[in-house]
Amino acid sequence: MIKLEDITKIYKMGENEVRALDGVSLHIKPHEFVSVIGPSGSGKSTLMNIIGCLDVATGGKYEIDGIDASEMTDNQLADLRNKKIGFIFQQYNLLAKLSALENVELPLIYRGIPAAKRQEMAMAALKKVGLADKAMHKPTELSGGQQQRVSVARALCGNPSLILADEPTGALDSKSGAEIMQMIHDLHKDGNTIVIITHDLNIAKQAERIITIRDGKITSDIDNSEDMAESSNVKASDIGDNENGKTADFDGTGGDGI
Ligand SMILES: Nc1ncnc2c1ncn2[C@@H]1O[C@H](COP(=O)(O)OP(=O)(O)O)[C@@H](O)[C@H]1O
Ligand SMILES: [Mg+2]
16 A cells, blocks of 8 residues: 655755665555654654655655655645545644634545535544534643644544554653554554654554664564554553653664564
8 A cells, every 4th residue: 555665865955965765665554553663863754754745755666555656746745645644743733723623624625525514524533532522622722632632533534544643642741642542543443554653662562563764764674463462552651651751762772672
């Protein structure tokens, strides 16, 4: 379903070139739950932008569901994104002036779905994340955890084939983070393909496949499907409430067998 073949991404900064991705080849099958872990600057966001059709590679080939996205125009990429991908960002990316319901509806507007049907779909998605009673609230009237649940509802309501999450728990306390991870597990059980970008080993370990990226190259790609079941039961209390719990887990040494 997702096929990257020898993808490179070079950013030009005046005279200098930054090789953010350096020959990345990666296949992700439908219904897989994959995490991508690596230190800051390793190319995670660049990889996410390419998988999410938010940017195009400098070289190589990218295919999603058999469609070649490497040579697409911005409009074609936007269309592909809207139909196939649900995004969850660290900072929620909700529009402040819109209610929770309107935020969830937004991607459906771009698809040309009529208003009544849109509202019905958005309401069902909010119900699914336990926020039906907050549908008319603006983001500022919601907690961080609730805002991220709205963004999960927005990601799932259009039935995308791929859910792409960039540090989805990075801005949350551990309890809200664990709730969001539980929702991501539920989305996986519902048949979605999940790619989660993180520098938090406790999050990465919850995926059935863990990919490590360093200096723009994939340095390991391991099958974690046996351990995953165990770690998906990890409670917030097991992860720990300390400040380090959220951010300091990727120590760059590839500990814990990764
Ligand atoms: N828009 C950009 N322009 C120039 N350099 C960039 C840009 N985006 C990322 N980079 C560089 O590419 C490398 C990879 O960045 P990024 O993908 O953001 O890493 P990560 O998300 O793992 O922290 C870094 O050296 C970063 O400075
Ligand atoms: Mg990043």
